[in-house]
Amino acid sequence: MKLDVWMERVDFPVGTLVRSDDKTLTFAYSQEAVQSGSPDCRLSIALPLREEAYQDSASVAFFGNLLFEGRRLDDVVDGHGIDRDDYGRLLQYLGADCPGAVSVTPEGTGPGKRPGIFPNDYEELSAETLLKSVRSLHFHGRLPEETRDPSPVAGVQPKIAVVLHEGRYYLPRKDSRAPTTHILKVSPRDDSLLTRHEVALLALAGELGLDVTQAERQVFHDPDTATDIETILSTRFDRTFLDGRITRLHSEDFCQALGLPKALKYERNAVTADQRFSAAAVGRLAAMVAAPGLFQIRFLEQTLFNLAVGNTDNHAKNSTILYRGDAGELAPLYDVVPITLDPRPTHAFAFNLGDAAYAEDLTEQNLLDAMSDLGFARPRFTGRWPKILAQVAEPGIAMLEASGGKQLADGIAAQLRIVSEALGQDFKIPERDYFPRNRRDARPGEGGGWAVLS
Numbered sequence: 001m002k003l004d005v006w007m008e009r010v011d012f013p014v015g016t017l018v019r020s021d022d023k024t025l026t027f028a029y030s031q032e033a034v035q036s037g038s039p040d041c042r043l044s045i046a047l048p049l050r051e052e053a054y055q056d057s058a059s060v061a062f063f064g065n066l067l068f069e070g071r072r073l074d075d076v077v078d079g080h081g082i083d084r085d086d087y088g089r090l091l092q093y094l095g096a097d098c099p100g101a102v103s104v105t106p107e108g109t110g111p112g113k114r115p116g117i118f119p120n121d122y123e124e125l126s127a128e129t130l131l132k133s134v135r136s137l138h139f140h141g142r143l144p145e146e147t148r149d150p151s152p153v154a155g156v157q158p159k160i161a162v163v164l165h166e167g168r169y170y171l172p173r174k175d176s177r178a179p180t181t182h183i184l185k186v187s188p189r190d191d192s193l194l195t196r197h198e199v200a201l202l203a204l205a206g207e208l209g210l211d212v213t214q215a216e217r218q219v220f221h222d223p224d225t226a227t228d229i230e231t232i233l234s235t236r237f238d239r240t241f242l243d244g245r246i247t248r249l250h251s252e253d254f255c256q257a258l259g260l261p262k263a264l265k266y267e268r269n270a271v272t273a274d275q276r277f278s279a280a281a282v283g284r285l286a287a288m289v290a291a292p293g294l295f296q297i298r299f300l301e302q303t304l305f306n307l308a309v310g311n312t313d314n315h316a317k318n319s320t321i322l323y324r325g326d327a328g329e330l331a332p333l334y335d336v337v338p339i340t341l342d343p344r345p346t347h348a349f350a351f352n353l354g355d356a357a358y359a360e361d362l363t364e365q366n367l368l369d370a371m372s373d374l375g376f377a378r379p380r381f382t383g384r385w386p387k388i389l390a391q392v393a394e395p396g397i398a399m400l401e402a403s404g405g406k407q408l409a410d411g412i413a414a415q416l417r418i419v420s421e422a423l424g425q426d427f428k429i430p431e432r433d434y435f436p437r438n439r440r441d442a443r444p445g446e447g448g449g450w451a452v453l454s
Helices: 029-034 056-066 070-079 087-097 126-141 194-207 255-256 281-288 294-307 365-376 384-406 406-423
Strands: 002-007 015-019 025-029 102-106 122-124 159-165 167-174 180-185 215-222 229-237 239-243 245-248 252-253 320-323 328-330
Touching: 002 087, 015 087, 025 056, 025 159, 025 294, 056 102, 056 167, 056 255, 087 102, 122 252, 126 159, 126 180, 126 215, 126 229, 180 194, 194 215, 194 281, 194 294, 194 384, 194 406, 252 255, 255 281, 255 320, 281 294, 281 365, 294 328, 294 406, 384 406
Parallel strands: none
Antiparallel strands: 002 015, 002 102, 015 025, 122 167, 159 167, 159 180, 180 229, 215 229, 239 245, 252 320, 320 328
């Protein structure tokens, strides 16, 4: 089976993806793409333009990461009897709507995506229909059965992609292949404050000078259940909206850029040194973009902020390289979730900082080693770097309480106290009420668990 691979900014297929009978994949760039030498034709840092075909490992690492969990994937798997590791057949049905500017379509059927002309390619979403969708996402984790999802979005949290223009919501018309401009993420019923916390954390990061995704809190009141449903409305950083024309920008997550399958998005899952998401791997990516120093600085800013607020889920699929022109840059910070507030998931780092896998084990030397891995020639943990941690404490915790609530402020104070103790630095953390933050992954009754006073 052959599939055409398209980029929205290119008028011809940039390559062909071939699925063999044993489910293995090969990808080869088209002659037009290779001869053009255009960066617009390159899919990934890990897949530079060349005539030679890429074999299964490299092909799966990029194209397998285009597929994301959700109802549409489940429907295709169940409805067509396709194995979840049969990426070629899955892309046959889902490739036209995969994330970003890439589309994968059956040979000869044309591109799956094109720029949108506003308002011609869009239909307004009524307040009633929007509330119905938000309610279903909140209570059931999916859109209503009769609701069409014209622009599916990656990630496990319930969400819907929309266009927001002058305070009104729109969806792409059926078969328009047009992009959206915003993502409305809905807090699930069992974690009703999730999006409120994320809005507060992104706002704080922006106040501290980090490059962040534009986001705002929106609350929908559902009169049928007397429920106030929290959501976060985020502007898509991989979109442009100019003179009535909406276009997609190419992007790739770190798994794709490093040639890693999604199963290796955490460093702890690695088996070999060369197939590993790590600070050193990010340093190699930084060396391949237009402004390596800026990439390193912004990634370290994001890493320290995530450390301060307990977001240990900053894995390789939660960092993105964005292509605004010929070369890539680090995308703004997004998906900031205070994981350490929840005792259920592991609190291990997504990637080690030096030899440290937990905040409790972190030393200043670990941070210096991580900076060296990222490519800093003369790493020093001075100036801007400890200041980020200190500013999360003051004025950050007060800001978080005002915008995210007391639980968030208490939890971040507990996280900061562990970081402060580990590094042996005083970040002037305000006195807060006790918060039961686990040490490492110890549970109540186990050594070290629930032992933090904030």
